Amino acid sequence: MRFLLVFCLAAGALQAQERPAPALSAGPLGAWSFVPALPGMGRPVNVAATAARRQALLTRIGRGVVLIPAAHERDLEADYVQDNDFRQNNTFFYFTELEAEDAWLLLTALGPDSTDVVLFLPSRDPAQERWTGIRLGPDATASRLTGIATVLPLDSLDRRLRIAQFRTRGPVYIPLDASTKGEARLNDLAFSARDVRNVRPIVDSMRLVKDDEELARLRMAVNITVQGHLAAMRAGRPGAFEYEIEAAFEGEVRRQGADRLGYPTIVGSGPNGTTLHYDANRRRAQDGELVVVDAGAEYGQYTADVTRTWPVSGKFTSRQKAIYNLVLGSQQAAFDAVRPGVKMATLDSISRAYMREHSGSLCGETTCDNFYIHGLGHWIGMDVHDVGDYTTPLASGMVLTLEPGIYLPDEALGVRIEDDVVVTAAGAEWLSAGAPRSIDEVERVMREARTPRR
Numbered sequence: 001m002r003f004l005l006v007f008c009l010a011a012g013a014l015q016a017q018e019r020p021a022p023a024l025s026a027g028p029l030g031a032w033s034f035v036p037a038l039p040g041m042g043r044p045v046n047v048a049a050t051a052a053r054r055q056a057l058l059t060r061i062g063r064g065v066v067l068i069p070a071a072h073e074r075d076l077e078a079d080y081v082q083d084n085d086f087r088q089n090n091t092f093f094y095f096t097e098l099e100a101e102d103a104w105l106l107l108t109a110l111g112p113d114s115t116d117v118v119l120f121l122p123s124r125d126p127a128q129e130r131w132t133g134i135r136l137g138p139d140a141t142a143s144r145l146t147g148i149a150t151v152l153p154l155d156s157l158d159r160r161l162r163i164a165q166f167r168t169r170g171p172v173y174i175p176l177d178a179s180t181k182g183e184a185r186l187n188d189l190a191f192s193a194r195d196v197r198n199v200r201p202i203v204d205s206m207r208l209v210k211d212d213e214e215l216a217r218l219r220m221a222v223n224i225t226v227q228g229h230l231a232a233m234r235a236g237r238p239g240a241f242e243y244e245i246e247a248a249f250e251g252e253v254r255r256q257g258a259d260r261l262g263y264p265t266i267v268g269s270g271p272n273g274t275t276l277h278y279d280a281n282r283r284r285a286q287d288g289e290l291v292v293v294d295a296g297a298e299y300g301q302y303t304a305d306v307t308r309t310w311p312v313s314g315k316f317t318s319r320q321k322a323i324y325n326l327v328l329g330s331q332q333a334a335f336d337a338v339r340p341g342v343k344m345a346t347l348d349s350i351s352r353a354y355m356r357e358h359s360g361s362l363c364g365e366t367t368c369d370n371f372y373i374h375g376l377g378h379w380i381g382m383d384v385h386d387v388g389d390y391t392t393p394l395a396s397g398m399v400l401t402l403e404p405g406i407y408l409p410d411e412a413l414g415v416r417i418e419d420d421v422v423v424t425a426a427g428a429e430w431l432s433a434g435a436p437r438s439i440d441e442v443e444r445v446m447r448e449a450r451t452p453r454r
């Protein structure tokens, strides 16, 4: 009730400095937060969080210049578009939370107490805006909404860059990766015989530990994804096509305000459940089979990654139960070991050891861990397989997946259970616990979906 009141007050005078209240019980989880003065697709920028990240980067660098480009509109003729023509570059987004195309960010560090931040935006073009809608231009509105005091037209970038290089006489850091390999300005810099370095390793290590703002976005993406998995389970029935289950997931997450999918939805029934990245989703699920649904929604540039495995009939067979509970136990063993200081490789070994020791005769002559053919998990964030060194010991605020599986192609039987987990000071928290995971919960949700309501 208190939250509702706060929301009403905030909605009256929403400013860029304030965060919108989280989505409430009424309406979709990811309800659109309208910012009258921020054109385009953008949600409000958390100016405090982005300023803190920029300062942390400049502090790490000490002395030097950082230049980061935004993404550009996709080419409808050349690219396979997924949902719309633009997704922001992750490095640019991390330091701005801005979904502006063709922008650049220039950061200058002259020492611990002297830093400078300039955002460059293309000048507005009224004729072009008939096609694109209103764009954020280099003016006082942009400064207010982004929390960046200096916002200049794009055509002043090269001059400002030269001045920044002259003032610092230090290295120039630029993101060198697949997303920027077509940037002529960065290529010119990289071949300029100056001290040019890749900023990605520093940024990637920062992105490994999520701040509160990032965790809030991840929680939203996960909560939306949970709703999608419930919808997928409810759409399950013998004879359902895999794409019907896919549509139930994707329809629900979009209805809940997901921006797009985090990755192509995997719906593998029967034999397809034993193919790890099967995403054609064209087969008809047969009575008695399991279906593996590995699907995640993206919200506010962050993606969830959740997998559920359930029987299309709504009831597990005793064989399916035994395999499923072995995977579940293996996941729980890993979860119970998550705490700051532990490494991903240790968790992986713990989950495998559990599976080996509890296999009994389930997998015949051998133990079931021999059919657990992928790693335990990975970081998630703005990328579904997020950046960051996997040898880094866990720390509070890191977010990872735990996804053991057993794949038995000879029996057309695959089970994967994947949840998203945030490391806390005391251990870990399940983020995706709202998606039914135990056999009883899964069967109950599927039974209730079939029972006609009176």
Ligand SMILES: [Mn+2]
Binding pocket: 305, 378, 401, 403, 418
């Ligand atoms: Mn995954």
